[in-house]
Amino acid sequence: MSTKTTIARVGDFAGQAVTLEGWLYNKRSSGKIQFLQVRDGTGFIQCVAVKSEVGEEVFAACDALSQESSLRVTGLVRADDRAPGGYELTVQHVEAIQISHEYPITHKEHGVDFLMEHRHLWLRVPRQRALLRIRAEVERAVADFLDGNGFTRVDPPALTPSSCEDTTELFQTQYFDQEAYLTQSGQMYMEAAAMALGKVYSAGPAFRAEKSKTRRHLIEFWMIEPEMAFVEHEENLKIQEQFVSHIVKHVLNHCENELHTLGRDIQALSRVEAPFPRMSYDEAIDWLQKHDFDIQWGDDFGSPHETALANQFDRPLFIERYPTAIKAFYMQPDPNRPEVVLCADMLAPEGYGEIIGGSQRIHDYALLKQRFEEHKLPEDTYAWYLDLRKYGSVPHSGFGLGLERTIAWICGIEHIREAIAFPRTLYRLYP
Structure with a gap:
């Protein structure tokens, strides 16, 4: 069983399984490992999904997530001094709530008028x-x-x-x-x-x-x-x-x-x-x-x-x-x-x-x-x-x-x- 919490409070659960609900801010992959940067309004955390550990189905669910898709992710909280908030999440399970398509504000430069319009x-x-x-x-x-x-x-x-x-x-x-x-x-x-x-x-x-x-x-x-x-x-x-x-x-x-x-x-x-x-x-x-x-x-x-x-x-x-x-x-x-x-x-x-x-x-x-x-x-x-x-x-x-x-x-x-x-x-x- 995992405890539902927020990113701001994951430090209270180091070494334990927790469930976070939020949105995918960014993602990168090395083929066999996916790094999901998740936000929930209280902060940002990197969630690491290793294919050999989570299995094909969960890994495919991670792969299907696009920028600003909403999701529910469960995993073990791990202390990491290199992480922005001092902690990472080792993914055990991912559930997509809604897949976002063609999110307009990508991770590139946009003009002020465009950003104000959005x-x-x-x-x-x-x-x-x-x-x-x-x-x-x-x-x-x-x-x-x-x-x-x-x-x-x-x-x-x-x-x-x-x-x-x-x-x-x-x-x-x-x-x-x-x-x-x-x-x-x-x-x-x-x-x-x-x-x-x-x-x-x-x-x-x-x-x-x-x-x-x-x-x-x-x-x-x-x-x-x-x-x-x-x-x-x-x-x-x-x-x-x-x-x-x-x-x-x-x-x-x-x-x-x-x-x-x-x-x-x-x-x-x-x-x-x-x-x-x-x-x-x-x-x-x-x-x-x-x-x-x-x-x-x-x-x-x-x-x-x-x-x-x-x-x-x-x-x-x-x-x-x-x-x-x-x-x-x-x-x-x-x-x-x-x-x-x-x-x-x-x-x-x-x-x-x-x-x-x-x-x-x-x-x-x-x-x-x-x-x-x-x-x-x-x-x-x-x-x-x-x-x-x-x-x-x-x-x-x-x-x-x-x-x-x-x-x-x-x-x-x-x-x-x-x-x-x-x-x-x-x-x-x-x-």
Whole structure:
């Protein structure tokens, strides 16, 4: 009798017979021996079938298996230091569940468009599996940190009657007899929740109809958005750097094999510890001008600016106190210098750009109402948001972490599209 188990747990059964269920990733043969590389979602293992030991019928069953055929294989677990996971399986029996014919993604180079068209199958290769496993651990680290530090998760709506940041294009839809929009951020709803629960966060998809096709942008992406009552700018930044340090450390501790599969520089990640360096917007502009960038005070930063600034450091960089005119209407002005706001962007090193944007929020009713008028925002649409400043308003702060950008940086991948299972980009909605 054999024990049914997974590849990740075969080490618990060294010297014993086990049954694995999975798919054939690859196969090679020397005539009298077949080497089956099998995957089951938890890992990969080599299964060795010797013709003289398994007999003609089992050997023929192995021979009939094609790439991505599903199968059930029984054999003895054998320790082998040369094997990727430290173990191999000496085959005793093989049962084909379904034979795959003409699997489209072969073990050769394919173009990006072809792979994206077959994204539902591309997920099966070791690199994509590693990325999705790391994504899952990043999400686990997010919840561990926030849940462990007194935050309550609250889920905001995906359909909203208005924009959170009026400068961003929205996806419009019809909500029965009125217009609605796919959310670009749950921030405003999190502010309301923070007034009830103190410290809250949301984790979910957001949508931005920006016609951008850079390696840093997705149309649908996931945001982690904490909001905190009685927290001001300085404390907000400290929480952010502790948060990101925790996420990176968690991935280093739980995803060693996956990072190795991706060829990630572990040493670069191991240096990501709080505190993070900081520059004011003024200092950043001065540095860029001294390094021959054509930029003036009041301009926003583009990718080349962010990359140059962040590449000075071996861990994320805060740029704080941006001009009021280029930031969102709800950000709190610096009381000592109202032409800038109490905000910060966290820029990842190695050219990955902004992974967090955050600020202290305006808590004064009159000032927020003034901002509505300056930005020509309809007060009736935002009446509920103004209410938060009428009934027990307090200083409060929050931030949004872009999940895919964070994963792309941690994994060291070139394009953000691989940081999510089914990316939505400017020209791709399928599959």
